[in-house]
Amino acid sequence: MPEAASIRTSAGLLPSLAPLLHGWLPRQRWFAGKGQLVTGFSLVSATELLPLTGPGPGLLHLLLGVRRPAAGTSARDCYQLLLGVRHTLPPPLAPALIGRPADGPLAGRTVYEGLRDPRLAELILERLRTPGSSGALRFDRFDGAPAVPGGLRARPLEAEQSNSSLVYGDAYILKFFRRVQPGPNPDLELPLALARAGCARVPTPVAWYESADPLPYTLGVLQPFLRGSRDGWVLALDALAAGSPFTDEARALGRVTAEVHTALADGLPTVELRRPHTERLARAMNRRLDEAARAVPALGPYAPRLRAAFDAIAGLGHAGRGWRAQRVHGDLHLGQALHQAPPPGAGAPGGGDRWSLIDFEGEPARPLNERRRPQPPVRDIAGILRSFDYAARTHRPWNPDWAERCRAAYCEGYAEAAGSDPREEPELLRAYETDKAVYEAVYEARHRPDWLPVPMAAIDRLAAAPLRPPAR
Numbered sequence: 001m002p003e004a005a006s007i008r009t010s011a012g013l014l015p016s017l018a019p020l021l022h023g024w025l026p027r028q029r030w031f032a033g034k035g036q037l038v039t040g041f042s043l044v045s046a047t048e049l050l051p052l053t054g055p056g057p058g059l060l061h062l063l064l065g066v067r068r069p070a071a072g073t074s075a076r077d078c079y080q081l082l083l084g085v086r087h088t089l090p091p092p093l094a095p096a097l098i099g100r101p102a103d104g105p106l107a108g109r110t111v112y113e114g115l116r117d118p119r120l121a122e123l124i125l126e127r128l129r130t131p132g133s134s135g136a137l138r139f140d141r142f143d144g145a146p147a148v149p150g151g152l153r154a155r156p157l158e159a160e161q162s163n164s165s166l167v168y169g170d171a172y173i174l175k176f177f178r179r180v181q182p183g184p185n186p187d188l189e190l191p192l193a194l195a196r197a198g199c200a201r202v203p204t205p206v207a208w209y210e211s212a213d214p215l216p217y218t219l220g221v222l223q224p225f226l227r228g229s230r231d232g233w234v235l236a237l238d239a240l241a242a243g244s245p246f247t248d249e250a251r252a253l254g255r256v257t258a259e260v261h262t263a264l265a266d267g268l269p270t271v272e273l274r275r276p277h278t279e280r281l282a283r284a285m286n287r288r289l290d291e292a293a294r295a296v297p298a299l300g301p302y303a304p305r306l307r308a309a310f311d312a313i314a315g316l317g318h319a320g321r322g323w324r325a326q327r328v329h330g331d332l333h334l335g336q337a338l339h340q341a342p343p344p345g346a347g348a349p350g351g352g353d354r355w356s357l358i359d360f361e362g363e364p365a366r367p368l369n370e371r372r373r374p375q376p377p378v379r380d381i382a383g384i385l386r387s388f389d390y391a392a393r394t395h396r397p398w399n400p401d402w403a404e405r406c407r408a409a410y411c412e413g414y415a416e417a418a419g420s421d422p423r424e425e426p427e428l429l430r431a432y433e434t435d436k437a438v439y440e441a442v443y444e445a446r447h448r449p450d451w452l453p454v455p456m457a458a459i460d461r462l463a464a465a466p467l468r469p470p471a472r
């Protein structure tokens, strides 16, 4: 591979690409500011991974600052782009077209989404196989992992996701982070810590790449592809459609969640959450509720009762109670749990712990420092409990008993492996379930308005449930 160059020819490059990106960027699934005007671009870094002016396809890695009115006048989001550059685009790549710059260094060339070009995608895998630097980018690999073979065919993952992924030969998956923030991304940091601790419940990051200049960004992570796996959401809906229980699977998932939590607590810092942290936690939940009620007016009438659930945490803190906080997944739901069917003759499906957890990025819209903060593990548990409720609510007829049995089995499995049952902390569990349902109401109002009744039904239930007076 030719030596990559870090190009700082911002003069000319950005002005020639900007008119194309103005139209293309807001249409991308992973673009966070959908429906909003992009007011300007800036070049954070540009690395020519393959020469742009050679006879073959060129490959340009960009970190692009994107200004939107909502991001504030001085704030900007940073996006990772991988642009292919050719004289003409072969017909199979037509859907990847971004445009043809009218002037500047790329005038007359065709610029397209590089990840869609198998030749360029394979070059990235080649680069990940050997540690080292390419311009502004630094490639690294996990010492304990077997070497990644070369020559694996690449295909883009056709999934609704917040980032973009490539699957190589059904053996590896590369997640290419789109909106990046400076600092270690928990989706690399936590799986690496778990791999070092010997925890096999999370795919090991075998290789990754970052940029160090001008700021440290985690850009991509390669991990084993769990071939033939199905996610917990799909499996739960299948079970509901078949009228089958899902309790074995739920119990096994509870055990796996506990194993991951234990390994994270052993390998990374933990803190004791006592007053005044309990007050801060309640304040943060109340603040999120206030913001949510502005975005989803239907939450307004419930707000006083929901606030009481958050204030109960502060109340317990005043009464001297505290909770252990540690690094957690941060956005756990059934779609983040992948299940691999046992090999033929290996016993009942759902038995055995064939679950893996993925996507440790946390809620991508939150600042990185907030996502990396230790939090009570109940936060993740609440996420999965909400998911069982979601599955039961989306299925007709509504089957609340199915959800209740799954929720109980999941907590039992968790207790078996962790030694403590999350239901023994009802105030904390309720506050986190409420916080998650509030988040979901905003998510659904923004992305899937037809689904808004699902979290709103939980809001209605949570607001109506009686609260225990704090023990004095």
Ligand SMILES: Nc1ncnc2c1ncn2[C@@H]1O[C@H](COP(=O)(O)OP(=O)(O)O)[C@@H](O)[C@H]1O
Pocket: 157, 159, 160, 161, 162, 163, 164, 165, 173, 175, 203, 223, 224, 225, 226, 227, 229, 231, 335, 338, 358, 359, 361
């Ligand atoms: N290791 C893996 N093996 C198999 N499929 C995976 C793996 N990691 C992710 N996936 C698939 O890719 C999808 C997107 O991955 P995810 O990490 O959730 O990305 P995003 O953060 O962009 O939403 C998942 O829903 C899952 O279907």
Ligand SMILES: O=P(O)(O)O[C@H]1O[C@H](CO)[C@@H](O[C@H]2O[C@H](CO)[C@@H](O)[C@H](O)[C@H]2O)[C@H](O)[C@H]1O
Pocket: 161, 162, 233, 331, 333, 334, 335, 359, 383, 386, 387, 388, 390, 391, 440, 443
């Ligand atoms: O997977 P992401 O990290 O992008 O998570 C977002 O999208 C999820 C939906 O895909 C959303 O999850 C909500 O819907 C799920 C069913 O589709 C359900 O299982 C979850 O419990 C529910 O929260 C998630 O909240 C959002 O962050």
